[in-house]
Amino acid sequence: MNLKGKHFLKLLDYTPEEIEYLVNLAAELKAKKKNGERVDVLKGRNVALIFEKTSTRTRCSFEVAAHDLGMGTTYLEPDSSQIGKKESIADTARVLGSMYEGIEYRGYGQAIVEELAKYAGVPVWNGLTNEFHPTQMLADLLTIKEHFGHTKGIKVVYMGDARYNMANSWMVTCAKMGMHLTLCSNKKYFPDPELVKTCKEIAATTGGSITLTEDAVEGTRDKDVVYTDVWVSMGEPDSEWEARIADLTPYKVTKSVMERAGKDAVFMHCLPAYHDLKTEIGKAKGEQFGFEDLEVTDEVFESEQSVVFKEAENRMHTIKAVMAATLGAF
DSSP states (O other): OOOTTOOBSOGGGSOHHHHHHHHHHHHHHHHHHHTTOOOOTTTTOEEEEEESSOOHHHHHHHHHHHHHTTOEEEEEOGGGOOBTTTBOHHHHHHHHHHHOSEEEEESSOHHHHHHHHHHHSSOEEEEEOSSOOHHHHHHHHHHHHHHHSOOTTOEEEEESOOSSHHHHHHHHHHHHHTOEEEEESOGGGOOOHHHHHHHHHHHHHHTOEEEEESOTTGGGSSOSEEEEOOSSOTTOOHHHHHHHHHHHGGGOBOHHHHHHHOTTOEEEEOSOOOSSSOSHHHHHHHHHHTOSOSSBOHHHHTSTTBOHHHHHHHHHHHHHHHHHHHTTOO
């Protein structure tokens, strides 16, 4: 399958066959790495990594993946890039596109990464926007395939705030891959109706399904995957913490949730997670709002059903597949 020169902005742009190809390529590259086989077939090439939002996993995944492929990287953190400040997005894209073979962007609106792609002249990869997180979804698909042996027909429940990139991306992914998604949340936190409509239309052609429910009991019964994400992002005001804790606590992933899902179900999270108070922010907010955990209990996070660290590792393997495929290495 030839994906050379194609941008990786959202999975809506990819066919099920292309998504499956990237997951399988990631599995092959992972096996090669475990066996000590070199894949540095892109020597002499360089990629720019624009991070308007910082991230441990995404940065490390792109840097290690690029280095494994033989490429150099330039990391542009929020204070070292003039994108959208002193230089327009279009101009930044054209400058970087003349120096690098590929550009990663992690930051804010989807429109930014789309505009970068329009003007760059080289493949642009979405490391996360407010609307979509496609590299995370490939990692999640690889993790699911490794655990269950397949992805089609898998039943996923996503719990918590379903308005933003992770829930959006899960809708697209399940619709494309013939999987069954239940979004389980307070109705105030349901996703954009237009995207729901689009995903349901796609799911009707693949054998998948999209369900929205406020019922945290029935919504979590008999599932293969229980998934959640943080409820509050960095920098949001205390009023948002207070409101979301009140509204979303019924949708916390607990031992009883996992028991309803079934003994063979796995727990997944894109990380970082507020599963305890062992972080500076977790400790401060826990003392302020009176909690010991938020979206998932430590009991579940550290349980045998949790595959979160395998999932985190797979970010690197799937990102390597995306870069290799879109730069024409394989």
